[in-house]
Amino acid sequence: MNRAFLFIIALFSLLPLLYFPNPGHDALLIPFNIFIWEIVAASVFFAGLYIYKHKTLVFPRYAIWILALPAGMILSGFLTGLERPVDWMFRLGAILMGLLFFFSLFQFQPNRRMLDNAIYIILFGMLANALISFLQMMPGRPLSGLIPHPETPRAVGVFMQPNILASAMVTAILLALYQISSPAFGKRSGLIKLLCFATLFAASMIVLSTGSRIGLLGLVFSLPLLLFARYKVFARRRHLALAAMVVFAAGCGTGLMVSEGALKAYSKLERLAEEGTEARPHVYRISWELFTEKPISGHGIGSFQSVFHERAAEYQAERGGEPLIGHARFTHTHNELLFWAVEGGILALSGIVVLLAVTLIQAWRLGRQRGLALLALMTPIALHTQTELPFYSSIYHWVLFLFLAFMLFRPLCRFYQVERSETVLVPIPAAGMAVLVATLMFCTSTFGTARDLTRFLLYKEVNMQELRAAQDNLYFNEFATLLSMKVLLNLDLKQNTQHWTQTYINWTEDYLQKIPETSSFHDLALAYNHLGMKQKAHEVIDRGLYLFPQHPVIGSAREKINNRAPAQAATIPDETLVTDQ
Numbered sequence: 001m002n003r004a005f006l007f008i009i010a011l012f013s014l015l016p017l018l019y020f021p022n023p024g025h026d027a028l029l030i031p032f033n034i035f036i037w038e039i040v041a042a043s044v045f046f047a048g049l050y051i052y053k054h055k056t057l058v059f060p061r062y063a064i065w066i067l068a069l070p071a072g073m074i075l076s077g078f079l080t081g082l083e084r085p086v087d088w089m090f091r092l093g094a095i096l097m098g099l100l101f102f103f104s105l106f107q108f109q110p111n112r113r114m115l116d117n118a119i120y121i122i123l124f125g126m127l128a129n130a131l132i133s134f135l136q137m138m139p140g141r142p143l144s145g146l147i148p149h150p151e152t153p154r155a156v157g158v159f160m161q162p163n164i165l166a167s168a169m170v171t172a173i174l175l176a177l178y179q180i181s182s183p184a185f186g187k188r189s190g191l192i193k194l195l196c197f198a199t200l201f202a203a204s205m206i207v208l209s210t211g212s213r214i215g216l217l218g219l220v221f222s223l224p225l226l227l228f229a230r231y232k233v234f235a236r237r238r239h240l241a242l243a244a245m246v247v248f249a250a251g252c253g254t255g256l257m258v259s260e261g262a263l264k265a266y267s268k269l270e271r272l273a274e275e276g277t278e279a280r281p282h283v284y285r286i287s288w289e290l291f292t293e294k295p296i297s298g299h300g301i302g303s304f305q306s307v308f309h310e311r312a313a314e315y316q317a318e319r320g321g322e323p324l325i326g327h328a329r330f331t332h333t334h335n336e337l338l339f340w341a342v343e344g345g346i347l348a349l350s351g352i353v354v355l356l357a358v359t360l361i362q363a364w365r366l367g368r369q370r371g372l373a374l375l376a377l378m379t380p381i382a383l384h385t386q387t388e389l390p391f392y393s394s395i396y397h398w399v400l401f402l403f404l405a406f407m408l409f410r411p412l413c414r415f416y417q418v419e420r421s422e423t424v425l426v427p428i429p430a431a432g433m434a435v436l437v438a439t440l441m442f443c444t445s446t447f448g449t450a451r452d453l454t455r456f457l458l459y460k461e462v463n464m465q466e467l468r469a470a471q472d473n474l475y476f477n478e479f480a481t482l483l484s485m486k487v488l489l490n491l492d493l494k495q496n497t498q499h500w501t502q503t504y505i506n507w508t509e510d511y512l513q514k515i516p517e518t519s520s521f522h523d524l525a526l527a528y529n530h531l532g533m534k535q536k537a538h539e540v541i542d543r544g545l546y547l548f549p550q551h552p553v554i555g556s557a558r559e560k561i562n563n564r565a566p567a568q569a570a571t572i573p574d575e576t577l578v579t580d581q
Contacts, residue, residue: 004046005108009118011039013125016158016396019147023457024160029450033395034443040101041439047104048432052425057416058106060409062358070095072351076344077301084302098402105406106413123199126172130202133157155209164394166215170380172203174226180244181230201251208255214387218380229372279325286312287333291341298345309516313547323549329518336385362409374408449473489527501527516547519573525557537561
């Protein structure tokens, strides 16, 4: 069954390398994120079979405290109410599926060599991602059609986002160094050693090429932590330490030569330190004010966008009406703790704090050389969650983080022998099968819907039948409805008819109460004007410009209404994920 463990890790590491054109925009519009959820469900199923076969349950120490994470979020959701129940369901589902995956890894009971093999497989996948990133920086779009390419040459990896790539590459650097310092490394084959040093070089080069300040900060914080934890090992193996140092320096140097990414990252750090030149400090202040307003239970799961932009409008109006946070719509506060604080208050935060506490206690129990080193492996992604929400953009990062947590909690785990007949244990693999089947059904449907939406967003292929079918998918229902409404409004505007305009107005008025999507203010104003309600159209524009001061798209609606430009709705919605690029 340990072969199943390696099979799961291999799929997780290699499937993201399969390229399907996608527009980004949402995690499940990126196919490999869908595939990874299927891998998670497969892990749960195989773990159930292992429990049934060996009549043994394996749990990490502090397992009951780990469950405080979803418990606090469930309690907060019920107390504050569910502003957007579908969002709450999927967010909680992602957490619960992640924890099932985390607990399932213990059931495979991998020994040290098997765990090392799993890490080498992960490193191989990361090395391949680094090579893809290098090709993305080259002119001429090499291997176009086989690997993703951004509009302008730069390193974004399979994630198509430089920060997400950077935190993964910093983790690759640390994993390579961790393996080089492991006791069995000297007995490994030359290919395995080459893999570690090649990954160390390539990942170092990419981190310095991305221009990601969170990648640079992650490296600065986590690398000294790992070296401090393992310095005695490196001191005993000076030839390996010297080789690793040379390879790392060569990778960083190459990154500096092939790209100005490090300079860009440093300039971003300087801007962050300058008051008023960076949006993020304003975003954090606004979010903190929202938290202090309802500190116990928060504003409600799914309420962030509406309450944040309402408060942001007041905040900016008090400071001269300048767009201090920029023109983009914020779907989150770029900080996992603040995000849960705003929506779930202390009740939601308590679960995260408990999880952090037991993680630190477990690391302390393992000692500096092992516990601190494993904690260092988790640091880049953990730090990334305090500047963005990588888990919402890349399921790969969520599952990788859980695997690293498994490595930390694997020592000192507890075994429980089930002295019962096999019949009593049948519900365990049956439940695993149910999880697998349900996940496969959902993911298969979602993959098809994602491809339909990709054709619309990426290739501008308008197929109303596909858009209507996409509305049947629970996850994409609202987004597909938004796109459909925009297309129908455009038909009325182009053909000078009014078949769908009132329907569009009714739906969008309700939608904007919960999601202040900027292009919809623009389109709603055009819709009112199309029905001859010019005053109402200007009220919508004024409302949009209050929430998003000086926004060019919303402001352009006034020009179109005054017949200084052709009236056409924005069929592509605004960018929903504000990223630090």
